[in-house]
Amino acid sequence: MLDPERVGELLGVPAVEVADRGSSHSWTLHQVRLADGREVFVKAAHDQAGVFAAEAAGLRWLDEAGPGMPVAGVLAADEHHLILPWLAAEPVTAAAAERFGRELAALHTSSPPSSYGASWPGFIADLPLDNSLTSADAGEAWPRWYAERRLVPFLSRAAGHLSGPDVALIERVITEIETLAGPPEPPSRIHGDLWSGNVMWSGGRGWLIDPAAHGGHRETDLAMLALFGAPHMSRVLSAYDEVAPLAAGWRERVPLHQLHPLLVHVALFGGSYRAAAVDAARAALG
Structure with missing residues (x-):
């Protein structure tokens, strides 16, 4: 379901490496490394335009509450992909x-x-x-x-x-x-x-x-x-x-x-x- 070429098009930087990170509900989860060295998180699905659009709208709307909100930024989205920054997990203090x-x-x-x-x-x-x-x-x-x-x-x-x-x-x-x-x-x-x-x-x-x-x-x-x-x-x-x-x-x-x-x-x-x-x-x- 993931289309690395499309991910690159959405971000304006080619995707050079993909690691699958499982699945959830109707979509798959991926860690993608870009040609500029950044890593991003991608949800991919055959057709989840409504779900991905709602999630992207919700994240952006929450972030609009003010500076410094604890909200993962939306890098790009289309009917098949939702792209967020890669957040490296760490123990909770x-x-x-x-x-x-x-x-x-x-x-x-x-x-x-x-x-x-x-x-x-x-x-x-x-x-x-x-x-x-x-x-x-x-x-x-x-x-x-x-x-x-x-x-x-x-x-x-x-x-x-x-x-x-x-x-x-x-x-x-x-x-x-x-x-x-x-x-x-x-x-x-x-x-x-x-x-x-x-x-x-x-x-x-x-x-x-x-x-x-x-x-x-x-x-x-x-x-x-x-x-x-x-x-x-x-x-x-x-x-x-x-x-x-x-x-x-x-x-x-x-x-x-x-x-x-x-x-x-x-x-x-x-x-x-x-x-x-x-x-x-x-x-x-x-």
Whole structure:
């Protein structure tokens, strides 16, 4: 699927060496050395124009929050390739985790959008996301936006792996969303799929990759980061809270924000994630 000649055309520098780095979902992953000595990371697919366009748009939009954002830069993209700088992985230190917490807080609070959603069609993995824009009214629009654009569509996708009572429980979360969502917050620029595998640790800091970026609730990113465990998570949270303190009760709302990604996992991987999604719904309801 990778076309080294096309990579060279996109970057204006010939590709001279390619190392395959596995695959993910519907695309393959590659490390490419260019004739000028640079190395780049390339996702390649037969046809993932929508996914690659959404990822490129999301990375660029996150980076527009301000200087020094922890966002991997987009070098080029077309319908078959997404090209980013090569980031050499390194062990995560406590100092890097704290820096990431501060930088994530700055991303969430700098240059906030005026609406929930995004101006481009969204994807999470290779599943479509409804990014329909909804103007924020003192943050009060988010609960219904989250319910209708995230929970309802993925409950439908996951329903074949859920029992009738499971579906009824999650429908109750959707019905009661306004009382579960906590105090109103304005929209933030959020990554939208911030599990630990979408943070690349390199150069003493964490870099955001593979976003499902949109205007959303900042607690969503933190809940997702905690879902599968992130290194030095307590330090990330402490540093984040120093820059942008979280609203009271945020820990109790973590399951609500984790419910959508867990439904995504049920839709993608089946019943092995059913119990976790049902537990999150039950915990969200208290």
